[in-house]
Amino acid sequence: MNESCRKNATAMTVLLDQVKELRQQVDQLAALFTTLQNPLFDHIIARTHDLDVAITALPTDANALRWWLWHTQAHHLRNLLTPIQGYARLLQIQPAQIGYESYTDAEDAQFSRVNALCNAINEALTVLVEEMRTLYRVNAEMPPQALPLHIALAPVWPIVRYTLHDSAIILVQQIDPDTPSVLYHPLHTTALLQHLVATMGREWMAFGTLVIDNQREQDTMALRLVARGLRISDVQWEGLFKTAADQVYYKRLAAMGGTLERLTSQGTHEEGMAVHLPLAGADTLQTSNDENSSPKNDLEG
Numbered sequence: 001m002n003e004s005c006r007k008n009a010t011a012m013t014v015l016l017d018q019v020k021e022l023r024q025q026v027d028q029l030a031a032l033f034t035t036l037q038n039p040l041f042d043h044i045i046a047r048t049h050d051l052d053v054a055i056t057a058l059p060t061d062a063n064a065l066r067w068w069l070w071h072t073q074a075h076h077l078r079n080l081l082t083p084i085q086g087y088a089r090l091l092q093i094q095p096a097q098i099g100y101e102s103y104t105d106a107e108d109a110q111f112s113r114v115n116a117l118c119n120a121i122n123e124a125l126t127v128l129v130e131e132m133r134t135l136y137r138v139n140a141e142m143p144p145q146a147l148p149l150h151i152a153l154a155p156v157w158p159i160v161r162y163t164l165h166d167s168a169i170i171l172v173q174q175i176d177p178d179t180p181s182v183l184y185h186p187l188h189t190t191a192l193l194q195h196l197v198a199t200m201g202r203e204w205m206a207f208g209t210l211v212i213d214n215q216r217e218q219d220t221m222a223l224r225l226v227a228r229g230l231r232i233s234d235v236q237w238e239g240l241f242k243t244a245a246d247q248v249y250y251k252r253l254a255a256m257g258g259t260l261e262r263l264t265s266q267g268t269h270e271e272g273m274a275v276h277l278p279l280a281g282a283d284t285l286q287t288s289n290d291e292n293s294s295p296k297n298d299l300e301g
Helices: 003-036 039-056 062-093 105-140 149-153 156-163 188-204 234-239 244-255 295-300
Strands: 145-148 169-174 181-184 208-216 220-228 259-265 270-278
Touching (some): 003 105, 039 062, 062 105, 145 149, 149 156, 156 169, 169 188, 188 220, 188 234, 188 270, 220 259, 244 259
Antiparallel strands (some): 145 181, 208 220, 259 270
């Protein structure tokens, strides 16, 4: 781990500790507002509930948290913090304005702590997001790496598990640890896999088990995502390629020499898809990326 990544991981650990303490403080604040039975506090009580839900779902794994912040969830957390901080501050400087005539020294200290924690978390989020945007830009420009498949996927599992954390989908990974090296881009290929898991697990499946395994082929390693009882319609499959952002995923895969295949099986009643990653050293790496080519045609082979 380089120094930048080590500092980033340490900063995220500090952030998680701050968020956990804020959760305790805000729970106490919500209890106080509830006992006051003032309709002016209904909004802040609702916001503390939203914050509690957000913090409960917050990924504790560094890779998953990094992904969470990359996907603009930092703004969601900030939006939840703002009214809580505002009410805590008002209770200190103008309590009568919001129907609270007085407060004890202990309550004053609690309001101050909530305000300080909100400030600290906002500052930490600002720094972390900027650092990770820098890392994102650096990683985006890296060429694909030759990595054993199980090693390439190690940081992916917390991300895809978090993607399905509040769903009725059971994610099972059955990756052979004795696989040869494949061409894998730590950022782009991970983003593609997260997108595919999210699509299958959150849009195509209401419940069930999503299995991710691998199968060696001539010049590629097929990373398969399959589910028993799943039926993928033509509309659903074509929907994978509907937006410009979706198409970028597949064009980057195609430029690396990879393909995406739709999987159907009448006998086992399993359907899904396979991401074909070139074996390292196989003569499959393309030298150009035609931005005008059709991702669907490129990837269906």
